[in-house]
Amino acid sequence: MAGTVIGEGLTIEGDISGDDEIVIHGILRGRLTTTDAVTVGGTAVVGADITGASLSVAGQVTGDVTASERVDIQAGGKLVGDIKAARFTIADGASFKGNVDMEV
């Protein structure tokens, strides 16, 4: 079971931190920090800096991303911000604007 789920229609204004897997379908404004995976669903709107093990974006994200493993932008996903991750993929149909640091 996913540790934390922010359902569609739910809005969080503030910081989220912890060691759970986090799935967002709603709205988040603030900051997101976890040691596990982060999934941003197609209906999600995130305006936050994100730190996690991995990040999968199908919705909209605005903010800097730091992932210890990987960042994937799905088709239809939109990400604006700098990315720092070992692995980074952008699917066909995704939009992205920002710098990438793959710290080889």
Place this chain on the structure above:
Amino acid sequence: MSESSVIGAGTVVSGHVRGQGSLEILGRVEGDVSVSGNVVIGPAGRVRGNVSGAQLTIAGHVQGDLRGSEAVLLERGARVAGDITGPRVGIAPGALARGHVTTEGEPAAAAHRPAPAVRVPQPPPRVVPPPPKLEVRAPAPPVKAVPPPAPAPMKLPPPAPAAIKREPAPPAAVRYQPPAPVAVKPLPPTPAQPKPERSASDAPPRPTLASDMEFTPVRPIKPEPRRPPPPVVPVLSKGTKAKKKKSQD
């Protein structure tokens, strides 16, 4: 399309949470929570902030007000420090709540407590008045020693009880009796004030009357407001006695 949200056990949210759907809090939230659906706070859930929703089911700790549009249920192990409001409020055995609880349409529940507390202090003063009467009668003899100034005591009966304690004063100055009552006036209030604070210290002088021993604890507590009235009654008795005695003489 998941309308239900979960804040996991290892997650800390510091900020406001609001919106549609239901919410389950297994972790920690430091901020207000306001959703349209139900809110469940698990045994390990911790919330510091106000929580509002349709039906609140609390098994964790909450520091803040709870407001449920349908119900608020505190389950075993719940700890709530804050006000609870809802049409239905349930507190299960084993749950702790500290705050004001309001169930719509039944405000009377809270009113019962203050009423008995107010009534309790009132009865003691009623019991107090009788004992002073007994004292007033006893002082009568010292008044006998001063028959000539009779008119003075008539107008100044209240000081009489105080005079009892200072019996030596009147005999020493028979001619000075008029000033004596003036000095006596201030005395009654002074003893009355210390009595509440120093009930133990003031008690000893009165033990002279065995019957008063029982009442001594009651007097110092709250006799002040009703003392003035009792002396009025003895005044008549004293005056009448003095008149009778004069007529007899």
